[in-house]
Amino acid sequence: MREPVTAFFHRPHRPEPAALRVLGDAIDIALVGLSLVLVVVMFTNVLARGFLNIDIAWNTEFGEFCLVWATFVGAAAAARRGAHMRITELIEAATPQIRRGLELVTRLAILILLGLLIWRGLLIVERT
Known part of the structure; x- marks a missing residue:
């Protein structure tokens, strides 16, 4: 299990x-x-x-x-x-090595998204 x-x-x-x-x-x-x-x-x-x-x-x-x-x-x-x-079906079916890779990709995607939000937010603040 x-x-x-x-x-x-x-x-x-x-x-x-x-x-x-x-x-x-x-x-x-x-x-x-x-x-x-x-x-x-x-x-x-x-x-x-x-x-x-x-x-x-x-x-x-x-x-x-x-x-x-x-x-x-x-x-x-x-x-x-x-x-x-x-949604966890794909992750639960994966091996531990693939899970670690998916976790890394997920966290990197979150960091990139947060960076974009901060950058765009600062641009909006500068314009207003």
């Missing part, structure tokens, strides 16, 4: 360096904080509209801002845990 793919890509038995553990905990706290602030602001707006007949003007933009940040912070938290979704 082969080990599951999640065990190959995510190795919880390996010790995590202290700096990464602190960073990961900060990411988790930020995600919880973003979620709580989002819920409080949205719920406050619902109450204000229902009982006081007023609207918090910046509510929608703030909600969008929080959701965008929660998406990226949540992606970092999922990457730390190895919890991103993946």
Whole structure:
């Protein structure tokens, strides 16, 4: 029987360096904080509209801002845990050597994509 793919890509038995553990905990706290602030602001707006007949003007933009940040912070938290979704049939059928190669290709593709996103994002920031 082969080990599951999640065990190959995510190795919880390996010790995590202290700096990464602190960073990961900060990411988790930020995600919880973003979620709580989002819920409080949205719920406050619902109450204000229902009982006081007023609207918090910046509510929608703030909600969008929080959701965008929660998406990226949540992606970092999922990457730390190895919890991103993946289709594993091909990987599970592969030999350990091929699995290592696929892991390398996957991680390189992710790094290239992140580099492109950062580069294009900086170009957008410079123009605006």
